Amino acid sequence: MGCLSERYLKELSIEIPQVDKFYGKFDWKNLLQDLGKSYDERLHIERVLTTPAHYAYLKISEGCNRTCAYCAIPIITGHHISRPMEEILDEVRYLVSQGVKEFQVIAQELTYYGIDLYKKQMLPDLIERMADIPGVEWIRLHYAYPAHFPEKLIKVIRERPNVCKYLDIALQHISDNVLAQMQRHVTKAETYHLIRKLREEIPDIHIRTTLMVGFPSETEEDFEELKKFVREIRFDRMGAFAYSEEEGTYSAQHYIDNIPQEVKEKRLDELMAIQTQISAELGKSKIGKQLKVIIDRIEGDYYIGRSEFDSPEVDPEVLIERNENLQLQIGHFYPVKIVSAEDFDLYGNVVLENS
């Protein structure tokens, strides 16, 4: 069940006959029917969490109306469909009643939220209304798009204490040539302007981005621009990947995948090496600071937690050494002073109230 079987149902059925049945991405009603059960609309916001009980991913829309040349997501998931705001808020209230404190708000393209349903960008309003719900401690935004970025969102992130000073915004590239070929509808100047504005208006914001190397016809000059961008902006978090052609996309139909694989990999390594150095420096700059940390789990000799600047699974964690005098609870927040930074993660000590 999922994207792959949604797109390649016939092919998979032929190639893997041992599988009884494949289901598409949104085919849960048929799945339930085949299991002798039925779907009850009245329970639509109730969920079984597959994350630790204190955080949840909250999907606010499906699909995407952008037309990025390399991307197969609109082909797989279709047009952008926003969930009604009241339904999302009901789900948040339900999850809070189940003990969820932290919400990772996700969508293929967050900033488009509401345009289909309410005829305007409604992400800032949704986040404000979520922030008003008692028990919502952290709201984190994943996958914003840089063009037509809603100004009001900057104010909401800045002013609401339970909205994490964190933004995951996929930028993909910085060279105007590549951005135009990618059909990203944003320029280099606009991208620099947005990032600087976010940093100026939201002190301490941590920005995560994703970049792509080896897009068709990316020249050495384009790549040099990208490296310069990464060095200048010093992203708090950055992921990168090498272009690979996706069947049915605009790129696959109109461009030649003409950057040799070894060049793509070399560029990827170079870019990541720059970021590794930056990440290490940014990690060290946190030594001595006190952060509010939520404990996710216990692993060996450590409690493993995160600050508001860290999303689960993808970002650095804060490790706190266990000892018999320290009893921390999973899903609770503690003030933690950072004492060292290694490779990716931070190490800290809980600041005891009377110390």
Ligand code: SF4
């Ligand atoms: S890259 Fe993101 S914004 Fe662009 S089409 Fe794909 S999902 Fe939409």
